[in-house]
Amino acid sequence: MTKHFLKVENLCKRYKSPKGEKDLTVFENVNFTIEKGEYVCIIGHSGCGKSTIINTLAGLDSPTEGVVLMDNREVAGPSLDRGMVFQNYSLLPWLSTLDNVRFGVRARWPNWSKEKITSHSREYLEMVGLKDVLNRKPSQLSGGMRQRVSIARAFATQPKLLLLDEPFGALDALTRGNIQEELIKIWSHMQQTIFMITHDVDEAILLADKILLMSNGPNAVVAESVVVDIARPRKRSEIIKDESYYHLRNYLVDFLVNRSDERPSGETEALPRSVNPISSFKKKPRPEPVVLNSSEKIEMTA
Amino acid sequence: MQSIRSRSIILSLTILFVLLGIWELANQAPASSEALTEYELLMGGADQEARVPPPSAVIKLAIKEIGNPFYDAGPNDKGIGIQLGYSLYRVLTGFILAAIIAIPVGFVIGMSPLMYNALNPFIQVLRPISPLAWMPLALFIIKDSETSAIFVIFICSIWPMLINTAFGVAGVRKDWINVARTHELGALRTAFTVVLPAAAPTILTGMRISIGIAWLVIVAAEMLVGGTGIGYYVWNEWNNLDLTSVIFSILMIGMVGMLLDLGLNAAARLVQYQE
Structure with a gap:
């Protein structure tokens, strides 16, 4: 059995209901793995418990059943090994841009000198293109800039796993596109392991190695794990010219629109079915495709 | 076109002069051609009908008093600066003692729902009690009028600070707490680097309310305990039938109260942040 960097086993979250009624199960039998350096996105409709899953990975929430193992150790409580970027930025409004990043760096390396903390923080703010607004307060920044600060803070603490809870959800499309490309650039030269929630199929294809699809809640499960078989480095302007991009996109949209109410039959304790829509699409022009999983099903959606 | 600000200043001054003018004209001493008798001189020229002193007399006294605020000519005749100094000393001592207790306790109440529920009944019963109602008990237990006055200030300024601190701490955004946790x-x-700065504006508002109440209460408290202070001064001048001094000291109470409020307002601006 291979050792995974992060392993989620039989995660389940139930909320107590008033007397007489059955408990509300948000999700159950959630299993998936993340490898080191992998970029994993999770997509699903509202209410399927994505945020609860990411909060569980962060250690901010505890599951009703199941465990999360990182480096073979159980995740219990928050840790600096798992950095989190929240949707609403969660910057401390009374601190300047630089101080917000320094806050994270100081927490990570309490023994560092002031100069070292500052120069390290500056470096990461420069990386996200914010070296000119170091002394501004978050309220004086645009939404995109705030999220950049938040990303800089998370990267600066160099966590083993970076958790992004719908980081671009509140941004306009143009800003979102720019930050996505920056994120790819940073990610590609740091080999940071990332787990991210998104609602945006295009965003997931652009960024992820693997996309987890969640069925609708209550009683949601991770239905499929979709491999994004598009070569890196990816650029928004280029991948949209690729035919396989649309194939994958259609597959994902079809799942969200038509199939997200289905439940996968069979074993519940296994990992979700791994699917590679692109390689099955390329099967015809290429005589020797990579290993296929359940190719029949996929062709139906093409 | 002038700015709103300069126009409002002109309007304020106009209102001031109109009011002072009416006050001045309504309280003219009746013209008396006869020389005052010795009795009338002894009574300060008092005639049968008492009049409120006109603003000109108050201003004249104010110039004299403010020109020499710290003279001390015995227990019945001290400068306005000395009297205000005693009052400020009592207010600030009681206020600072209250802050030392109220802010940490408010923190605990705000962070722990258990402590909130346990202490809330006490706060609800003790808070509406007029601080002066504590005076007899304070005098009996403490046996010192000076300390009793400080205690009364302490007890009246503790509640707004306690409640606002608890409210501010309990209302700190969950996201910021999560930032601290991650x-x-x-x-x-967490308390010092996240909760305190987040709750600071609310805490400062509580402190501002407290110092306002403390300054209201000190006048009444000093009327009761006597000896020194601006409250005693007002009452003493009333007993002396020196209404000019009474009006002057009323104005000074207002001035000092405004300065205290401005001071805390400036402090509040330092910790204010925009979300």
């Missing part, structure tokens, strides 16, 4: 900050670090 950065593995301990309870104490």
Whole structure:
């Protein structure tokens, strides 16, 4: 059995209901793995418990059943090994841009000198293109800039796993596109392991190695794990010219629109079915495709 | 076109002069051609009908008093500066003692729903009690009028600070607490680096309310305990039938109260932040 960097086993979250009624199960039998350096996105409709899953990975929430193992150790409580970027930025409004990043760096390396903390923080703010607004307060920044600060803070603490809870959800499309490309650039030269929630199929294809699809809640499960078989480095302007991009996109949209109410039959304790829509699409022009999983099903959606 | 600000200043001054003019004209001494008798001189020229002193007399006294605020000519005749100094000393001592107790306790109440529910009944019963109602008990237990006055200030300024601190601490955004948690900050670090700055504007508002109440209460408290202070001064001048001094000291009470409020307002601006 291979050792995974992060392993989620039989995660389940139930909320107590008033007397007489059955408990509300948000999700159950959630299993998936993340490898080191992998970029994993999770997509699903509202209410399927994505945020609860990411909060569980962060250690901010505890599951009703199941465990999360990182480096073979159980995740219990928050840790600096798992950095989190929240949707609403969660910057401390009374601190300047630089101080917000320094806050994270100081927490990570309490023994560092002031100069070292500052120069390290500056470096990461420069990386996200914010070296000119170091002394501004978050309220004086645009939404995109705030999220950049938040990303800089998370990267600066160099966590083993970076958790992004719908980081671009509140941004306009143009800003979102720019930050996505920056994120790819940073990610590609740091080999940071990332787990991210998104609602945006295009965003997931652009960024992820693997996309987890969640069925609708209550009683949601991770239905499929979709491999994004598009070569890196990816650029928004280029991948949209690729035919396989649309194939994958259609597959994902079809799942969200038509199939997200289905439940996968069979074993519940296994990992979700791994699917590679692109390689099955390329099967015809290429005589020797990579290993296929359940190719029949996929062709139906093409 | 002038700015709103300069126009409002002109309007304020106009209102001031109109009011002072009416006050001055309504309280003219009746013209008396006859020389005052010795009795009338002794009574300060008092005639049968008492009049409120006109603003000109108050201004004249104010110039004299403010020109020499710290003279001390015995227990019945001290400068306005000395009297205000005693009052300020009592207010600030009681206020600072209250802050030392109220802010940490408010923190605990705000952070722990258990402590909130346990202490809330006490706060609800003790808070509406007029601070002066404590005076007899304070005098009996403490046996010192000076300390009793400080205690009364303490007890009246503790509640707004306590309640606002608890409210501010309980209302700190969950996201910011989560930021502290994901950065593995301990309870104490979280309290000082996240909760305190987040709640500071609300705490300062409580302190501002407290100092306002304390300044209201000190006048009444000093009327009761006597001896020194601006409240005693007002009452003493009333007993002396020196209404000019009474009006002057009323104005000074207002001035000092305004300065206290401005001071805390400036402090509040330092910790204010925009979300």
